[in-house]
Amino acid sequence: MKRCKTKGLCCGAGGAQMFKEAEKGNKEINVERTEDALETDAEIIATGCPFCNTMMTDGVKNFNKEDEIKVLDVAELIANAAEL
């Protein structure tokens, strides 16, 4: 993703957008962040946080792409890769 590391965009959960009504604006923050992820043409979006996971999963669902793109935690990726 272009916006990564110190320039990484918030998934929205840290700003409590998971629990409260959205801030003023024309777009949900998790939708904006999911657009960043979709731009990369990745099949898997990896995160290291359960809240980011929820926000990104909702974002992917918003684009009706939940069959093509999986949102997985790093621990799940590693466990699957090691076939545990």
Next chain:
Amino acid sequence: MAEMMAKGETADVLFWVGCAGSFDDRAKKITKALVKILNHCNVKFAVLGTEESCTGDPAKRAGNEFTFQMQAMMNIQVLNGYEVKKIVTACPHCFNTLKNEYPELGGNYEVVHHTQLIQDLINTGKLALEGSQTYKGKKITFHDPCYLGRANDVY
């Protein structure tokens, strides 16, 4: 942790599960994946179970310092009671609070995020992933969690 203590054993690391990992159906799968990795690598770990409470992070972030300190003091008492030295958590929010906000209240622990522990297991050769075909040729993008990256410089 209580069971281990009763048997006179000590855990090398405490797995702080957190609210999402305990109650959210999606996040429970992440908890299970991490436990599989820990078991596979013979990491001697323990959980607090029902003795684990909220770190107080949501209260603090919402400006309720009083509730945060009550939660933190309660947890620190439990953690210090079990003489916990090292904590691993799968949640960057718990990670940040335990690492940066507990020391001034008397809770001093080595706190690592699960991605750091997994990296360590791979580096020390306890977890081998070479030759794994599961994700070969797949494009994966990583979303940086705020409290892991920007708040704690873990990239």
